[in-house]
Amino acid sequence: MDQEKVNILLVDDQPAKLLAYEVILKDLGENLVIASSGREALEVLLKTEIAVILVDVCMPELDGFELAAMIREHPRFQKTAMIFISAIQVSDIDRLRGYEMGAVDYVPVPVVPEVLRAKIKVFAELYRKTRELERLNHELEDRVRARTAELEASTAKLRESEQRRSMAIAAGKMGSWDWDWISGDWMWDEGQYRIFGVSPDDFEVTPASVQALLHPDDVDQLRKAIAEFNKGTRAYETEFRILRPDGEVRWCVGTAAATTDESGRVVRVSGVTVDITERKRAEERQNLLAREVDHRAKNALALAQSIVRLTRADEVKAYVNAVEGRINALARVHTILSLSSWQGAELSRLIDEELAPYSLGDQIKLAGPEVQLLPATAQTLALALHELFTNSAKYGALSTRSGRLAIDWQVDEELLTLSWEESGGPLVKTPKSRGFGTRSLLASIESQLGGQARFDWRAEGLLCRLEVPLTRKTATAAPGKFDTAGSAELQRASG
Known part of the structure; x- marks a missing residue:
């Protein structure tokens, strides 16, 4: 047929x-x-x-x-x-x-x-x-009223089996079990053995052997469940951990229901076990991600708050432009870091992002190896580069077509040295006061990263050297002709 x-x-x-x-x-x-x-x-x-x-x-x-x-x-x-x-x-x-x-x-x-x-x-x-089973159940229900209590019990077991099957389809990793409360005999299905990481060929299911597979901190859950059934409880549910023979820990949720005789005495306990390890791990990852997002958001807001609070300008428009420029620089580096899942950012990418708003042709020359920066270092350098580019475009070499800018960098023993050399622009004079750009650059490079920012106010153009450790150690800079006493008074720092 x-x-x-x-x-x-x-x-x-x-x-x-x-x-x-x-x-x-x-x-x-x-x-x-x-x-x-x-x-x-x-x-x-x-x-x-x-x-x-x-x-x-x-x-x-x-x-x-x-x-x-x-x-x-x-x-x-x-x-x-x-x-x-x-x-x-x-x-x-x-x-x-x-x-x-x-x-x-x-x-x-x-x-x-x-x-x-x-x-x-x-x-x-x-x-x-x-x-087919549903059709058989309908036929059986038509006759069950005239059958004995034993046939009624068989029908109930069939329905319970169907319920377990439906739950297994919906829940995924699942096992079922029965425990004869009188004789002490256990019955596990294939899923139950799989969850506990044992084989029916060499594992005998007894209260002692099951307890040995429970996490030591969760053994009391089994004792509590037995005590509850002895007190008359008909259903019990709990989360617990199992320790597989191979050492792996798995999270499970167990549900059990008791069957009683006419006197109300428990004669059998049946239940299901669902492996929820992946859900637990997902919850942990989600919680970790939420904490990380909260931490990064607070850091970003703190930086934005500092920018707004410390920026100075004689006119509202100049103030707005200065704040927007600095916050946009912070946003650009956040985008780069997001694309790398916050693993880091390439230095050349940071420079390219800051160059993007300008149409400078062959005025700028770049030279240096590929350098992967930690997220915190990338954020700090991005803001520092933004200040240098902004000031140069307003007052320095990049403010005229004849101006030239050379940026080169190298890495020696985990110390990044970046040189910024301007030429061909307006005449340079030593600054008399520090603007926000100067203060933020100094604070970020020297205080936050343990590096040094050094400047030489040459008449033909600014020469700046940034020394940044690629690790958290403080860099030791070699002496030279750079002015470290005045420590980076950017003559052309925006307000």
Whole structure:
């Protein structure tokens, strides 16, 4: 007798991919239903019984996550198997989100035909068996009223088994167990052995052996559960850790329910164990990320506050331009660091970003190796370079077409030395007072990074040397003709 075909819904906004899925799955002999959008898929679901939904995560208007959430809200589709297909790198957080929305599996692109067919076949068979079981249950319920209590108990066990199966589909990594309270016998399914990292071939399930696999700090949870059932509690749930034989620690949540006899005495305890390690790790990463974002936001706000508070100008427009320029420099380096996941930034990239607003042609020459800067060093140097470029563009070599600027840098024993040499610009005089640019440059280079900022006020153009340790150690600069007593009085510092 031919088995009844089931309907498999394929959802993707790209016809070529839908055609590819049809070709891959046609050998299964099932009914393939096509939907080119999330809304079309919802219309199909309301009219047709669907066994498995294969849905693309990235779709316009209504993506896979949103579609899954809408499907799960309908009572008819709370147990429908959904498999996500993603052509992008899926993070742990994305996977957790998918599972929370009801996905039972992920299939990456490019799709391996044999793997996709195997996954679809499993859930199609599961759907078929479920429907057969539901029909048998209906027939059995028509007769159960006339049967004995023993037959009623068998029916209850069958329903419990179905509930455990449904929970396993929804929750993912899960195991179930039964404990005969009278005889002390245990029954574990395959998932339970897998979670605890043991094999049914060489592991005997006893209270003592189970306790040995619990984290020492969580052993009391087992004792407490036994005591609660002895007091009459019928259900118990708790989180606990297990220590696998290979030393790996896993987080689990356990739920147990007691079965009693006519006198109310506990005769059996059944339960499920769900491995929530990935969720716990995701929560830890999320908390760490939140703290890191908070820390960086506070640092950025502190820098912005210093810029606003210390900037001086004779006119409002000049003040606004100075503040905006410094904050934009801070924003640019934050963008560079974000693109590297805050691992660091290339010095040449920082210089290029500061050069971008100017059309200087061949007025500037750059020379130096690739240097990777720590995030804190990159932020500080970005602001220092901004001050140098701004002042040079206003008053120095970059304020005239005849002016020239040479920037070169080198690294020797974790000490970065950057030289800034201007020529061909207006006549230079030694400054008499310090503006914000000077003060911020000194404070950032010398105080924050443990380096030195030294200036030579030559008539033909400013010569500046910045010495910055690439580690947190304080740099020791060699003596020279640079003015360290006046320590960087930028003659042309903006207000």
